[in-house]
Amino acid sequence: MDVASPGLEAASRTYSGVGASSFTRACRVGPMRNRQRRRVVSLCMGDRKPTLEDRRNSRSGKDALRHAGGEARATAEAGTGWYEWLARTGLIAKGVSFGIVGILAFKLSLGSGGKATSREGALQSLAQNSFGKILLVFLALGFAAYAIWRFVQALAEREDAEDAGEAKGKAKKWGKRAGYVGRALIYGALSLTTVRILTNSDEKQSQSQQAKQTTSTVFDLPAGRWLVGLAGLCIIGAGLWNAYRGLTRAFEDKWRVGEMSRAEHSWGSRIGVLGHLARAVVFGLVGVFITKAAIDYNAKEAIGLDGALQKLAQQSYGQWLLGLTALGLLAYGIYCLVDARYRDVSANSD
Secondary structure, eight states: OOOOOTTHHHHHHHSTTSOHHHHHHHHSOOSOOHHHHHHHHHHHTTOOOOOHHHHHHHHHHHHHHHHHHHHHHHHHHHTOHHHHHHHHHHHHHHHHHHHHHHHHHHHHHHTSSOOOOOHHHHHHHHTTSHHHHHHHHHHHHHHHHHHHHHHHHHHHOOOOGGGTTSHHHHHHHHHHHHHHHHHHHHHHHHHHHHHHHHTTOSOOOOHHHHHHHHHHHHHTSTTHHHHHHHHHHHHHHHHHHHHHHHHHTGGGGGBOGGGSOHHHHHHHHHHHHHHHHHHHHHHHHHHHHHHHHHHHTOGGGOOOHHHHHHHHHTSTTHHHHHHHHHHHHHHHHHHHHHHHHHBOOOTTOO
């Protein structure tokens, strides 16, 4: 009796170690022992144990992935090739975006147009003309490059040699990784926002409006009020960290100072100080108002970068305060360009 299935010939060809004709004949069963019958039925159904060749292929695939990962880490630690390109391109895009925000805010402080806006708002302003749209394309690519750079940096992060194997070393490593991933997510989202602006699919909502909406959503979560308060304190902490880096000029530690002229080093350092202090002011204001939103249980208190600049403009001598902060943000943009040129981007160089 012929019990062979229509897909028998195809199944027999995929079975390693058994020829198609002998496999077919075996399934067109004559008398056989139960053990043999079970084996043949199992083969016909495609249910078989991995062969030695399968195991070798699996190992070779894993080895290839491991080798690729090792090469990527080596490139990251050397700070060369595609990794260096990602880092420097991303830093340029970051600098240009902050520079645009600074210019718009400074024009507002002079009363000659401009506006107090976030980076997302500045990107929307660029979409008003053809040159701006071309610039948006490059910025979208630059933000994506920055995000990928930070993700790879997180994967390549190792424990410091002096703390290797200790709890302190592991905590420091994972803390850095979390920071890199956080920045990658921010710039990945910024890249996506830029693409949406280019395709006219982005909702024209200010950063402060988004902050209010997000805060309201988080309030509805269990312990949402505490989460909002924690977020506000973290942003204040980021502001204090920027102030520390600016006042101590710690950002210079990542520069290849030997490649800089005396004038480049001197002016780059001054611009970096001003830029970090301006960021400290903006981050501090955003963090304070988000924390206040948690304390008052009022989502309307939350603000973004645009809201922080508007708060400055509303104070006594607001134009002066806004103008100085705007110049500081412009300075930070220029600092990012200097950083893109002279930074040692190799992983684990901190």
